[in-house]
Amino acid sequence: MDKLQIRAAGPLAGEVTISGAKNAALPILMASVLADDEMRIGNVPALRDVNTSCQLLRQLGADVSELSQGVVSIRPQTIDQYVAPYDLVKTMRASIMILGPLLAKYGRADVSLPGGCAIGARPVNLHIHGLQLMGAEVSVEEGYIKARIDGRLKGATILMDMVSVTGTENLMMAAALADGTTVIENAAREPEVVDLANCLNAMGADIKGAGTDTLVIEGVERLSGIHYEVMPDRIETGTYLVAAAATGGRIVCRKAAPETMDAVLLKLQEAGAEIERGSDWIALDMGGKAPLAVDIKTAPHPAFPTDMQAQFCALNVVAQGVSKVTETIFENRFMHIPELQRMGADVDLEGNTCLIKGEAKLTGAQVMATDLRASACLVIAGLVAEGTTIVDRIYHLDRGYEHIEDKMAGLGANVVRLK
Numbered sequence: 001m002d003k004l005q006i007r008a009a010g011p012l013a014g015e016v017t018i019s020g021a022k023n024a025a026l027p028i029l030m031a032s033v034l035a036d037d038e039m040r041i042g043n044v045p046a047l048r049d050v051n052t053s054c055q056l057l058r059q060l061g062a063d064v065s066e067l068s069q070g071v072v073s074i075r076p077q078t079i080d081q082y083v084a085p086y087d088l089v090k091t092m093r094a095s096i097m098i099l100g101p102l103l104a105k106y107g108r109a110d111v112s113l114p115g116g117c118a119i120g121a122r123p124v125n126l127h128i129h130g131l132q133l134m135g136a137e138v139s140v141e142e143g144y145i146k147a148r149i150d151g152r153l154k155g156a157t158i159l160m161d162m163v164s165v166t167g168t169e170n171l172m173m174a175a176a177l178a179d180g181t182t183v184i185e186n187a188a189r190e191p192e193v194v195d196l197a198n199c200l201n202a203m204g205a206d207i208k209g210a211g212t213d214t215l216v217i218e219g220v221e222r223l224s225g226i227h228y229e230v231m232p233d234r235i236e237t238g239t240y241l242v243a244a245a246a247t248g249g250r251i252v253c254r255k256a257a258p259e260t261m262d263a264v265l266l267k268l269q270e271a272g273a274e275i276e277r278g279s280d281w282i283a284l285d286m287g288g289k290a291p292l293a294v295d296i297k298t299a300p301h302p303a304f305p306t307d308m309q310a311q312f313c314a315l316n317v318v319a320q321g322v323s324k325v326t327e328t329i330f331e332n333r334f335m336h337i338p339e340l341q342r343m344g345a346d347v348d349l350e351g352n353t354c355l356i357k358g359e360a361k362l363t364g365a366q367v368m369a370t371d372l373r374a375s376a377c378l379v380i381a382g383l384v385a386e387g388t389t390i391v392d393r394i395y396h397l398d399r400g401y402e403h404i405e406d407k408m409a410g411l412g413a414n415v416v417r418l419k
């Protein structure tokens with residue numbers, strides 16, 4: 001099993017090119033099921049979850065090929081299987097997003113319930129309830145969600161009890177081919193939801209309100225294949241910026257989407273970073289200074305993203321001052337804290353809040369990555385710890401960070417993959 005070995009090498013410096021967003025690429029790959037002809041998706045990151053999604057589409061019968069680096073072609077016309085099996089679904093929560101497209105296009109879908117995930121229970125009741133409101137018969141049998149509809153799904157008004165990103169995306173994809181108007185209230189406003197809506201509209205869908213909490217979707221009879229470029233990854237961008245801030249560095253992120261990152265950039269400025277931004281780049285300069293501790297409270301977009309919470313914990317551990325970090329989205333998303341403590345962090349964790357005393361002198365240790373962003377947090381801690389840090393179970397990291405060791409090396413970090 002691969003591991004990462006990290007040794008401190010001073011402040012990060014230089015430029016890093018940001019990849020396409022995992023959380024936009026995955027729903028857009030699933031949306032290709034809705035098309036009548038070939039979809040070409042560009043700026044697709046080379047990630048484990050992308051491979052899993054391509055495998056899933058192949059399993060359904062689609063013809064999937066990588067045309068050149070980052071461009072995937074999907075010909076969905078040959079789909080003749082409607083089952084997303086446990087073996088694929090267990091490794092990737094996002095596979096639940098095959099449910100809406102398969103049901104809308106083929107009237108049937110059997111999707112294994114995604115396996116238990118480290119960061120919380122993550123039920124899918126909102127996905128199921130929304131499809132039922134659209135007329136589908138949905139049951140859960142032997143660990144599979146079995147959904148059926150005779151003819152087309154029917155437009156419906158769906159009030160989401162909680163803001164759910166993939167729930168909104170699943171229902172939006174289903175509604176795109178439904179008969180009539182669907183209104184999704186309390187919809188997620190995340191930029192990746194907007195990217196998916198833009199892609200669906202380019203395919204011929206009629207979706208209004210993306211980026212607000214009310215989506216109005218007029219169903220259409222068919223969607224065509226198109227070429228679509230996936231948006232830049234705001235979480236990957238944020239991770240490199242936090243790593244630079246923690247090391248007192250100065251970096252530029254290229255091919256980024258600064259307009260999607262207000263909450264994170266504000267917190268970095270509060271931490272003492274000077275931030276400059278252009279249409280597709282962000283520059284961070286700590287002026288050689290150590291960061292200041294910042295309070296964080298996660299919430300749905302446009303507030304501070306839960307997917308950046310762990311990285312800011314690593315920053316706060318070495319920053320000047322005391323900080324409070326509160327996680328409101330997932331009930332078990334502090335598993336990086338015990339690992340940080342093993343490296344010398346001073347953190348009190350109670351319920352969904354941790355109190356972090358800064359300026360800890362971290363020392364390298366063998367630590368275990370428990371989930372994707374927890375892994376990123378440990379890499380950042382390794383960059384500022386004395387001695388050698390070994391991060392184990394980096395298959396989590398490979399779900400969400402393209403070539404992390406190469407990108408880190410490009411910024412002057414000493415990060416090596418051990419096979």
Ligand SMILES: CC(=O)N[C@H]1[C@@H](OP(=O)(O)OP(=O)(O)OC[C@H]2O[C@@H](n3ccc(=O)[nH]c3=O)[C@H](O)[C@@H]2O)O[C@H](CO)[C@@H](O)[C@@H]1O
Pocket residue numbers: 023026093094120121122123124125126127162163164165166167192306307329330331
């Ligand atoms: C592939 C993808 O895009 N993943 C992102 C997506 O995950 P994901 O879409 O799974 O997260 P949700 O937005 O659905 O989860 C938000 C909250 O709603 C709850 N919930 C959700 C659905 C449901 O049917 N019932 C229910 O109770 C969840 O348990 C959680 O407490 O948004 C999260 C929150 O920004 C991010 O951390 C993930 O990176």
Ligand SMILES: C=C(OP(=O)(O)O)C(=O)O
Pocket residue numbers: 023093094307372373400
């Ligand atoms: C939690 C995440 O992803 P997923 O929803 O794919 O597990 C993440 O990207 O941080």
